[in-house]
Amino acid sequence: MKIPYRVLLFLLLIFPVTIWAQDTLKLEEVTIYGIPMEKYSAGSKIMKIAPEVLRKHREASLATLLAMETPVYFRGRGNGMLSTISFRGTDPSHTALLWNGININSFSLGQADFAAVPMAGIQQVAVHYGPSAALYGSDAIGGSIHLTNEPLWTEGISMGLRGSYGSFGYQGLQLNGSYGNGKWEGRSLYYRNKADNNFPITLNAGRPSEQTYRRDHASFAQQGFQQDIYYRPSSNRYFSLNAWHSEMERQIQPTDFSRQPNGFQEDQSTRVVAAYHHHGQAGYFQTRAGYVHDIIRFNNSATPISRMIGAFRYENAINDNITAKFGTDYQYITADVPNYGGAIAEHRTDFFLLLTWDVSPRLHTSFNLRQAFVTGFQAPLAPSIGSIFTFYHTDMTSLQWKANISRSYRVPTLNDRFWQPGGNPELLPEDAWGAETGLVYQLQKFSAELTAFTNYVDNWIAWRPVAGNVWQPMNVQEVHSRGIEALVSQNFTLGEVNMKTGLNYAYTRSTQETPRFSGDANVGNQLIYVPEHSGLAFLHARFRQWNGQLNYNRVGDRFTQFDNSRSLPAYSLVDIALEYDVKWLAHGLDIALQANNILDQPYQNFLHNSMPGRNFLLSLRYHFNQN
Amino acid sequence: MKHFFKQSQLFYLLLLIPFLNACNDDDDQGGPQIPPEDIYSNGVFVVNEGQFGTETSSLSFFDYETGGVEENVFQEVNNREVLGNTLQHYYIDGDNGYLVISSSAIIQKVNALTLEDQGTIMGDFDNPRYMTSIGNKGYITNFGTFVDGGFQGAKVSVVDLVSGEVLTELDGDNAPDYIMAHEGQIFISNTGNNTIGVIDPESDAYVTQIPVDGVPGKIVADQAGYLWVITAAFGAEGQETGLYRINPTNFEVDDVVAVEGAGKHLVINESKDIVYFVAGSEVFRKSTAGGQPEAITTLSGFSAYGLGIGKDDELFVGDATDFSSNGFVHRFSANGDFIEQFSAGIAPNGFIFRP
Numbered sequence: 001m002k003i004p005y006r007v008l009l010f011l012l013l014i015f016p017v018t019i020w021a022q023d024t025l026k027l028e029e030v031t032i033y034g035i036p037m038e039k040y041s042a043g044s045k046i047m048k049i050a051p052e053v054l055r056k057h058r059e060a061s062l063a064t065l066l067a068m069e070t071p072v073y074f075r076g077r078g079n080g081m082l083s084t085i086s087f088r089g090t091d092p093s094h095t096a097l098l099w100n101g102i103n104i105n106s107f108s109l110g111q112a113d114f115a116a117v118p119m120a121g122i123q124q125v126a127v128h129y130g131p132s133a134a135l136y137g138s139d140a141i142g143g144s145i146h147l148t149n150e151p152l153w154t155e156g157i158s159m160g161l162r163g164s165y166g167s168f169g170y171q172g173l174q175l176n177g178s179y180g181n182g183k184w185e186g187r188s189l190y191y192r193n194k195a196d197n198n199f200p201i202t203l204n205a206g207r208p209s210e211q212t213y214r215r216d217h218a219s220f221a222q223q224g225f226q227q228d229i230y231y232r233p234s235s236n237r238y239f240s241l242n243a244w245h246s247e248m249e250r251q252i253q254p255t256d257f258s259r260q261p262n263g264f265q266e267d268q269s270t271r272v273v274a275a276y277h278h279h280g281q282a283g284y285f286q287t288r289a290g291y292v293h294d295i296i297r298f299n300n301s302a303t304p305i306s307r308m309i310g311a312f313r314y315e316n317a318i319n320d321n322i323t324a325k326f327g328t329d330y331q332y333i334t335a336d337v338p339n340y341g342g343a344i345a346e347h348r349t350d351f352f353l354l355l356t357w358d359v360s361p362r363l364h365t366s367f368n369l370r371q372a373f374v375t376g377f378q379a380p381l382a383p384s385i386g387s388i389f390t391f392y393h394t395d396m397t398s399l400q401w402k403a404n405i406s407r408s409y410r411v412p413t414l415n416d417r418f419w420q421p422g423g424n425p426e427l428l429p430e431d432a433w434g435a436e437t438g439l440v441y442q443l444q445k446f447s448a449e450l451t452a453f454t455n456y457v458d459n460w461i462a463w464r465p466v467a468g469n470v471w472q473p474m475n476v477q478e479v480h481s482r483g484i485e486a487l488v489s490q491n492f493t494l495g496e497v498n499m500k501t502g503l504n505y506a507y508t509r510s511t512q513e514t515p516r517f518s519g520d521a522n523v524g525n526q527l528i529y530v531p532e533h534s535g536l537a538f539l540h541a542r543f544r545q546w547n548g549q550l551n552y553n554r555v556g557d558r559f560t561q562f563d564n565s566r567s568l569p570a571y572s573l574v575d576i577a578l579e580y581d582v583k584w585l586a587h588g589l590d591i592a593l594q595a596n597n598i599l600d601q602p603y604q605n606f607l608h609n610s611m612p613g614r615n616f617l618l619s620l621r622y623h624f625n626q627n
Numbered sequence: 628m629k630h631f632f633k634q635s636q637l638f639y640l641l642l643l644i645p646f647l648n649a650c651n652d653d654d655d656q657g658g659p660q661i662p663p664e665d666i667y668s669n670g671v672f673v674v675n676e677g678q679f680g681t682e683t684s685s686l687s688f689f690d691y692e693t694g695g696v697e698e699n700v701f702q703e704v705n706n707r708e709v710l711g712n713t714l715q716h717y718y719i720d721g722d723n724g725y726l727v728i729s730s731s732a733i734i735q736k737v738n739a740l741t742l743e744d745q746g747t748i749m750g751d752f753d754n755p756r757y758m759t760s761i762g763n764k765g766y767i768t769n770f771g772t773f774v775d776g777g778f779q780g781a782k783v784s785v786v787d788l789v790s791g792e793v794l795t796e797l798d799g800d801n802a803p804d805y806i807m808a809h810e811g812q813i814f815i816s817n818t819g820n821n822t823i824g825v826i827d828p829e830s831d832a833y834v835t836q837i838p839v840d841g842v843p844g845k846i847v848a849d850q851a852g853y854l855w856v857i858t859a860a861f862g863a864e865g866q867e868t869g870l871y872r873i874n875p876t877n878f879e880v881d882d883v884v885a886v887e888g889a890g891k892h893l894v895i896n897e898s899k900d901i902v903y904f905v906a907g908s909e910v911f912r913k914s915t916a917g918g919q920p921e922a923i924t925t926l927s928g929f930s931a932y933g934l935g936i937g938k939d940d941e942l943f944v945g946d947a948t949d950f951s952s953n954g955f956v957h958r959f960s961a962n963g964d965f966i967e968q969f970s971a972g973i974a975p976n977g978f979i980f981r982p
């Protein structure tokens with residue numbers, strides 16, 4: 001087999017650096033960023049999901065977690081079914097989903113199915129609002145979601161076993177274990193779950209023909225394995241290996257009135273990233289090599305796509321106030337999809353330069369630049385500039401002003417370019433300019449953040465019918481999305497009860513600015529499946545061994561047609577979660593009960609694809625040496 | 628993982644439990660039967676497919692008496708929330724109407740005069756497309772399901788229209804699409820192997836398959852009893868596509884009129900001597916007696932998603948816009964003069980005139 005020269009180039013790039021980097025002696029702790037590039041995101045809004053919230057959602061998918069805990073909207077085709085994101089009024093392909101720094105959006109569809117990403121083994125979830133292509137590359141137009149696993153350097157053995165049982169035939173099992181001695185750390189997780197998903201649906205509500213039946217042909221099952229291995233020869237460098245294989249099988253939930261099977265889908269993903277991190281006198285180095293293999297099999301028609309990934313980063317302080325980071329990301333993508341008319345191979349190489357400059361103690365700025373090169377394709381230069389200005393900052397209170405301007409882009413998907421018939425190799429990348437500004441205020445245990453944003457996406461790609469029955473993707477549209485987001489939270493104590501309460505709200509207007517075809521009467525209309533209003537309120541409480549969470553979610557009307565003549569009604573969901581932990585020496589037992597949608601509100605996130613009413617989940621977890 | 632999901636796979640393969648076929652019991656109340664008033668006559672039904680993946684199919688009714696258009700007539704008459712997912716065809720046989728709903732895989736039976744729900748036929752359909760009938764026997768083409776990179780389970784279902792039972796199923800590996808009954812035979816546009824299939828309703832077996840060039844679309848019968856088929860050039864460049872005239876007694880093609888850029892839409896006028904069809908962005912007419920097609924109008928700013936014919940041979944052309952907005956219908960005189968444009972449901976794909 002002939003090794004492509006770019007692969008060689010990539011290997012050459014990684015290894016000398018690795019060897020050379022080992023020479024440095026200065027022992028400095030390696031700093032890891034939950035979001036790899038957070039400090040270069042000056043002026044952006046980043047929200048990290050709290051650990052207790054992650055813990056509550058261990059049985060859930062990433063789609064459920066984000067839908068319940070952020071104002072981001074998910075176009076869910078039913079319970080456990082395809083669930084795609086709409087972030088700040090953009091399309092599902094306009095959010096980059098990164099797992100340990102690697103974009104895991106499907107390269108054929110350009111989007112991620114957030115329902116197929118279980119939360120069982122994800123240590124950290126961060127939501128980066130708004131465009132950030134300079135940091136993360138293609139797709140980060142509406143925002144980006146970051147899933148990160150990292151070493152804890154805990155010593156000894158730990159293990160956990162979690163079994164859960166829920167409504168509509170849900171059964172889940174999770175088994176995890178870890179070993180660490182300060183130098184080595186290994187973490188393993190196996191999970192599986194399944195559900196009949198036979199929740200009741202009411203048809204013709206309020207009419208003489210009203211009837212309720214149990215959904216059928218909508219069952220799903222999932223299993224996966226995660227392995228993380230870390231090795232730290234000295235405190236200033238370490239190796240990491242993160243591997244994750246996941247499988248999901250689903251009967252595609254039919255539309256509400258249909259009792260027919262609607263097809264069968266199997267998703268399989270294997271993701272592996274190996275990295276070396278080094279923090280020496282000469283700066284901070286990171287090299288990574290990764291492999292991602294995705295297969296989506298719909299009714300046995302497979303779409304296999306593989307990627308080899310290489311990445312290198314070098315960071316150093318130029319002086320006390322300026323830090324620079326240079327990096328390159330390389331991907332070699334192969335797809336063997338019958339409808340692509342032959343095997344496809346493609347190289348993508350990105351170069352980026354990031355700078356942070358503390359202009360004064362009050363003013364922190366960042367300047368970023370990225371250029372991507374894609375086989376036979378010209379991607380735009382993506383710069384961003386951001387700043388945080390601190391009006392005042394004391395122990396008790398602070399007030400900051402943030403602003404950010406950036407350009408982002410999306411490389412058309414493989415389907416967009418190669419699908420036969422219709423694939424359009426002449427497509428241009430989608431090209432977006434976005435800006436946002438906000439205030440962040442903190443007063444003791446009270447915090448508030450108010451953000452306004454605007455984002456113009458040009459050359460927006462949509463499939464349009466051309467001759468005969470053939471549809472073709474074209475750069476037909478310009479979209480303007482803008483909105484206001486508010487985030488408020490307050491910590492307080494009532495006797496022995498520690499509480500946190502808050503609100504998270506988003507107003508989003510996202511409109512079509514130009515006609516997509518001659519005679520298009522929909523200019524100025526809100527895009528479909530973008531709620532103008534969405535938000536949530538929460539109350540978390542901890543009392544001795546008890547942990548409680550109360551959530552209220554509200555999603556406004558969403559148009560389902562481009563002419564805005566039809567919409568899905570607004571809905572409100574109330575969820576309660578209660579957990580009780582007992583500990584005896586290193587042994588622990590948690591019992592958790594969740595009651596979701598306790599008002600039994602019928603709702604849909606995609607027209608005629610009902611979501612479940614009131615449902616319960618009981619889980620029991622034994623753990624040894626774990627929290 | 629192989630055995631991981633066995634139970635559900637079985638579940639998936641289970642035969643479909645009839646659910647929506649609760650027949651309308653109103654007729655069983657006893658008392659004298661008053662013939663229903665013929666409400667939906669002197670007008671044109673618009674068949675609106677609806678938006679992909681949703682149950683937004685609908686029928687609109689253009690009323691010649693009032694000149695107005697009524698939307699969602701099935702839902703209005705029956706006080707129902709939806710009609711179904713992807714209405715492909717509305718077939719009328721006397722007082723009975725049959726709505727072929729592809730993705731719902733049902734045939735909704737209605738009273739053709741009033742549109743009252745007469746129950747559903749759930750004949751184990753798999754993406755049903757078009758329907759015809761001879762006597763009490765209904766013939767329904769099924770496109771099948773996309774499996775392993777191709778369509779599987781394609782067939783022609785033969786249904787007893789009184790009991791709703793499936794009498795037999797004919798192999799339909801050739802992607803059967805449009806179907807019509809003519810002079811005691813059933814003719815089918817097989818889009819998989821580009822033939823016109825012929826079924827003998829006595830034996831319910833294929834008699835022959837007549838090869839054509841291009842993908843066969845709609846079929847009409849003329850005054851003299853000949854069949855006309857339009858064939859589209861999708862993926863068949865360099866072939867002789869256009870209008871085929873078929874002799875229904877010896878099943879032979881006896882005339883071919885090449886038409887560049889022909890689509891799949893074809894209608895015939897009331898006296899059955901002029902056919903109308905769409906090629907490229909133009910609407911053509913042609914005498915069945917002979918001569919060349921003549922362009923009568925150019926469709927500007929949209930492409931034809933459906934073609935129909937109404938009173939005085941007026942032409943109705945469906946405009947599906949973006950397939951996610953309500954579509955439009957453009958109405959022309961028999962000579963191609965534009966009369967008006969009116970709004971319809973999503974993706975109007977066909978028209979049925981009831982005098």
